[in-house]
Amino acid sequence: MASLRDIRKRVRTFKSTQQITKAMKMVSAAKLRRAQEALMATRPYSIALEQVLRDVALRHGEVMHPLLVPRAHPKRVEVLVLTSDRGLAGAFNSNVLRRVSRFLYEEGKAYESIQLSTVGRKGFEFFRRRDVKIRKDYPGLLGKVSYRAAEDVARELAEEFLSGRVDEVYISYNTFISAMSQRVEFARVLPLQELVLGDAQRPPEEKRILGDFEYEPSAEQVLEKLLPHVWALRVWRGLLESIASEHAARMAAMDSATNNADDAIDRLSLLYNRTRQAAITKELVEIVSGAEALK
Numbered sequence: 001m002a003s004l005r006d007i008r009k010r011v012r013t014f015k016s017t018q019q020i021t022k023a024m025k026m027v028s029a030a031k032l033r034r035a036q037e038a039l040m041a042t043r044p045y046s047i048a049l050e051q052v053l054r055d056v057a058l059r060h061g062e063v064m065h066p067l068l069v070p071r072a073h074p075k076r077v078e079v080l081v082l083t084s085d086r087g088l089a090g091a092f093n094s095n096v097l098r099r100v101s102r103f104l105y106e107e108g109k110a111y112e113s114i115q116l117s118t119v120g121r122k123g124f125e126f127f128r129r130r131d132v133k134i135r136k137d138y139p140g141l142l143g144k145v146s147y148r149a150a151e152d153v154a155r156e157l158a159e160e161f162l163s164g165r166v167d168e169v170y171i172s173y174n175t176f177i178s179a180m181s182q183r184v185e186f187a188r189v190l191p192l193q194e195l196v197l198g199d200a201q202r203p204p205e206e207k208r209i210l211g212d213f214e215y216e217p218s219a220e221q222v223l224e225k226l227l228p229h230v231w232a233l234r235v236w237r238g239l240l241e242s243i244a245s246e247h248a249a250r251m252a253a254m255d256s257a258t259n260n261a262d263d264a265i266d267r268l269s270l271l272y273n274r275t276r277q278a279a280i281t282k283e284l285v286e287i288v289s290g291a292e293a294l295k
Contacts, residue, residue: 011265014264017257021257024250028254042237043237046234049233057223076114077166077167078116078135079100080170081097082119083097083123085142086121090250090252092246097122100127103186113133115133117137118134119153150232154228169189171185173185173241176248178248192230
């Protein structure tokens, strides 16, 4: 049986841990509020811009752009993996890593080569230990995330695609649903054909009735300007989704850890009282036995 000193020491340890988890929960809650505001401000703009491009493509008919053209026989693939720099966020990182691993070792066997680009230290270290080819890591990006940084990532991925070094680009991250729920997203994002031409490829009877517009200088030039912006916005939105999901997952994990520490402290307090009572009872028995022996 543990001594009273050992039990007191364990209680102090759990109380110290509980103070840390409470503080981390409060910090994550504050960061989540800011991240959620940024995400909710970006989502409507992103959805509306994608719809504008679909409408242009639908009215204009066949649209040709390098970012839209699929490869006949894709053999080289790159996956952009978005994780966090720190742990203590429940299954936030492991869910993404498990999904990408399934693609690497099961679903992607038909490809000749698969390479990764990583945002977040957890993803980089996980795949580096497994000797997976990592084209580039973006360290420190999450600490000072900005749209310009997302543009840089998007531009490099687009260059890989346009140069022919990769035939398809996928992205994997956690989509923010609520403070208690996140969903892993794994989707092909280059070429952008499915995203932009989704409506234009439907049968005529399913297409929406749209008015006629005149484009100046031309519909092709409108698409030429907007498509790179849509692609950069897709990466930016993925970063915002991942950051909001990280803070939500860490807040939930720290809340659970705080509650578990409460339970552990209660159990140790009960054990301490029982041990102390047993020690007092034993001392009383020894005193009574000694008094009886002196008679």
